[in-house]
Structures are given as structure tokens and as C-alpha cells.
Amino acid sequence: MRNKVSVIIPVYNAEKYLEECILSLLNQTLHACEFIFVNDGSSDNSRFLIERYKKKDGRIKLINQENQGVSAARNAGLRVASGEYVGFVDADDYVKRDMYQTLYAAAERHGCDVVISNFESELEGSKVITSYSFPSDELLDRDYIVQTIMPYLLKTDDLNAVWNKIYRTDMLVEHQIVFPVSMALGEDGMFNMLLYGYASTMIYVKYTGYHYREVEGSATRNIKDKDYFGKAIEVYRLSPPPIYTEMLQSVSVHQLKSTRLIKSLVSYIYVYFKPSKDMSFMKRYSYVRKMISSSQVREALPLYWDEMQGSLGRYERFVISMVKARSTIGLYCAVTYSRLRNS
Incomplete structure (x- = not known):
């Protein structure tokens, strides 16, 4: 039986938070998932931690590669994803137990190309929920995507993330949609631009299941080295x-x-x-x-x-x-x- 959701997790020296991430995925109420961890040349114990849990749960897949960056890591995961839908999680984040059950149920109910949800961010002890003004629990068609979503992606950054969404795998394959490997920042936004250029339908669910943790040294915090x-x-x-x-x-x-x-x-x-x-x-x-x-x-x-x-x-x-x-x-x-x- 085909997996319902393939979750791709790029990993680079993430051992501090990785176990919490792994457990949040293995505890999903939607059991028909596969979890594709792409170890992108980690020099810490990330690989061994994933291997330990892989022995306990056959839903975990592990790809090891030399360090090539998050886009190449996600693309490696996309090449082997077998689920009806694809989701993404960052290795220092975690998700609620019903995250993929909720998103997949919405996708299955409406047969749509994309499901969008809210997400919670944590920065220096403060938590903020990012939500959207799109109509919720309603099938939004191609006209809505062209008139609202595509301009929205050009105008602002808060829809860029890939980890508060699931995408229909067949659509990604049909249009050869992958992450650009030449971009140091903004690869999520370009992926979504490419995707919404072809998506026919989408759903927005007013549900917050993804917890984004902005850690020291992350791409969005390192002001010394990131221009x-x-x-x-x-x-x-x-x-x-x-x-x-x-x-x-x-x-x-x-x-x-x-x-x-x-x-x-x-x-x-x-x-x-x-x-x-x-x-x-x-x-x-x-x-x-x-x-x-x-x-x-x-x-x-x-x-x-x-x-x-x-x-x-x-x-x-x-x-x-x-x-x-x-x-x-x-x-x-x-x-x-x-x-x-x-x-």
C-alpha cells in the first residue's frame, strides 16, 4: 500500500534537537508515513542517532551524502519519496502528533494539490503564530491561486516556508519541481513560486501543528556571516x-x-x-x-x-x-x- 505522506528532513549537525524531531514524527497519528532523513555531511552524532531509531522503526529511511546544502538534501529526498503527498521538516523543529493526519485529511477530502497550515515560531522564549487571511477549509481554485497566492508570494515572505504545507507528489514529478541548489537563502520561496505556477487547487486549514525553532547560528539569526x-x-x-x-x-x-x-x-x-x-x-x-x-x-x-x-x-x-x-x-x-x- 502506498504511503500517504513522505516527510523529508534535511540534517546537518542537528544532534541537539534531532531526537525531539524524530520522536514527534514517529508519534504521528497518521501511521502511513515514511520519514526520509537526508544526512548532509554531518560531523556530529546526527547520523548515529537516526540509525538508532531506524532500527526501531521501518518507516525511517536514511540517505547519507557529502555536505551540499539544504536544497540538494531536500532534492535527494524528493527523488525517493513514495507518498501521495510530500511534507518537509527541519531537523531542529518538531510537529504535533496530529500534524500530518490533519493536513492529509484536508487533502484527501478535497483532492487538492497543496494544503497550507499555520505555524508557530519560537525566538528567545517568545512564541508567535503565523496565520493567513485566506478562506479556510474551502477548495480554492486556479483563479484564486493566480489572483491571490502568486502575487502574495512576490509581495511578502511569510508564505515561503515549505514545512507548514504538504504537496501532491505527482504534481511535483509531472512539472519537475525541485529546490534551486544555487541559492543560499530564499530557496523555499522559489520552490513555492514554481509550484504555484502549476497548482490547480489548494486548501488552507486554520491549524497550527508545526513548531519552528530559530536557533543560534541558523540562517536567519547569524548576522555576522549572513548578508x-x-x-x-x-x-x-x-x-x-x-x-x-x-x-x-x-x-x-x-x-x-x-x-x-x-x-x-x-x-x-x-x-x-x-x-x-x-x-x-x-x-x-x-x-x-x-x-x-x-x-x-x-x-x-x-x-x-x-x-x-x-x-x-x-x-x-x-x-x-x-x-x-x-x-x-x-x-x-x-x-x-x-x-x-x-x-
Whole structure:
């Protein structure tokens, strides 16, 4: 009998949280799953931990490869996935017992290509649930995907993740949808763009089963070594898949990408003006000054303002005014005030 869900877990030096991840998968109420762990050249005890649980439960598969990055690891898992649907989990995260039962039940009920759910993030002890305004428990057709989801992916980042979704495997195979191996950040977003370019139907379930843990040294926390803004510029410059230009007007695509860039800029300003032991204040200050002076930001600002001015609060309006004025000190004062106010 075919597995209902194949769950792919890329693993690189994740032994600190890996056991919790493994147990959360083995305890799923949906038993007809396979769990494909791709050990991407770990130098810690991750491989041995997976092998120990593999001996206890035949649903675990293990692929060992030299370190090639998360995209190559996920693609290796996709090549052997046998389930009707595919899901993804990061090795330092965990899922609720009914995660895949809930998502698969929605997929089976409606026969859709994609199921989206909420997720919970944990950062420095605080937990936040990311949810969406899409109609819930309702089959959303191709028109909705083209008119709402595809622009949404261009405009914002919060739908990028692959681990709060399941995807119909046959659709991935038919359209040869894989993760881009040349991107250091943003590979999830490009995967979803490719997928929604072809998806016919989707479901959004208002359910929170995925727990995302942002750990020290992760791609989204390591400000010393990760050039966040440089990656945001790469995404801004990157042309979306050809099917996007067929479905959406080029002017609309540019405006949506501009909105995304400035949203990213605002979040990075907050990150870089937060006290950090990894980078001196002057280096962080200089980085922010470089960001707000970039030609891409100057180009995107008017389009962002046209799109977003009616929905911005006082804080956001002030930050944008400081970006327009290229006032780094004004931005530092705004972030400091916001952090003190929320502490």
C-alpha cells in the first residue's frame, strides 16, 4: 500500500534537537508515513542517532551524502519519496502528533494539490503564530491561486516556508519541481513560486501543528556571516518563473517585488539595530546606512509607498520617512524606542 505522506528532513549537525524531531514524527497519528532523513555531511552524532531509531522503526529511511546544502538534501529526498503527498521538516523543529493526519485529511477530502497550515515560531522564549487571511477549509481554485497566492508570494515572505504545507507528489514529478541548489537563502520561496505556477487547487486549514525553532547560528539569526540585505537584493533582481510573467503584468510584478524588498529592509533595520555580541555597533550602523542608500531601495521606495501607504501605522510611516531621508540616526532612534516600548 502506498504511503500517504513522505516527510523529508534535511540534517546537518542537528544532534541537539534531532531526537525531539524524530520522536514527534514517529508519534504521528497518521501511521502511513515514511520519514526520509537526508544526512548532509554531518560531523556530529546526527547520523548515529537516526540509525538508532531506524532500527526501531521501518518507516525511517536514511540517505547519507557529502555536505551540499539544504536544497540538494531536500532534492535527494524528493527523488525517493513514495507518498501521495510530500511534507518537509527541519531537523531542529518538531510537529504535533496530529500534524500530518490533519493536513492529509484536508487533502484527501478535497483532492487538492497543496494544503497550507499555520505555524508557530519560537525566538528567545517568545512564541508567535503565523496565520493567513485566506478562506479556510474551502477548495480554492486556479483563479484564486493566480489572483491571490502568486502575487502574495512576490509581495511578502511569510508564505515561503515549505514545512507548514504538504504537496501532491505527482504534481511535483509531472512539472519537475525541485529546490534551486544555487541559492543560499530564499530557496523555499522559489520552490513555492514554481509550484504555484502549476497548482490547480489548494486548501488552507486554520491549524497550527508545526513548531519552528530559530536557533543560534541558523540562517536567519547569524548576522555576522549572513548578508541578509544582499540576499534580498538578489531576490529583488531575480526574475520570477516565466509562468508569472504570463499570468501577471510586468508593472504589477515590479511593484510587488518592490514592496517585498522594502518590507525586508524594514525588518533588517530592526535586526541590525538590536544589540548583538556578534557584530560591533559601528559595523551594524554602517550596514544600515549602506542598505538605505542602495540604488535598489531608492528605486523601490516610491512603488512601495504607492502600494502600502494606506495600511501603514505611525511607526512604519516614521521608519519609511527616515529611509527616504537616508537618516540612519533617525532609524536607530525609532528602533530603540520600539524595542523599549515592547520590552
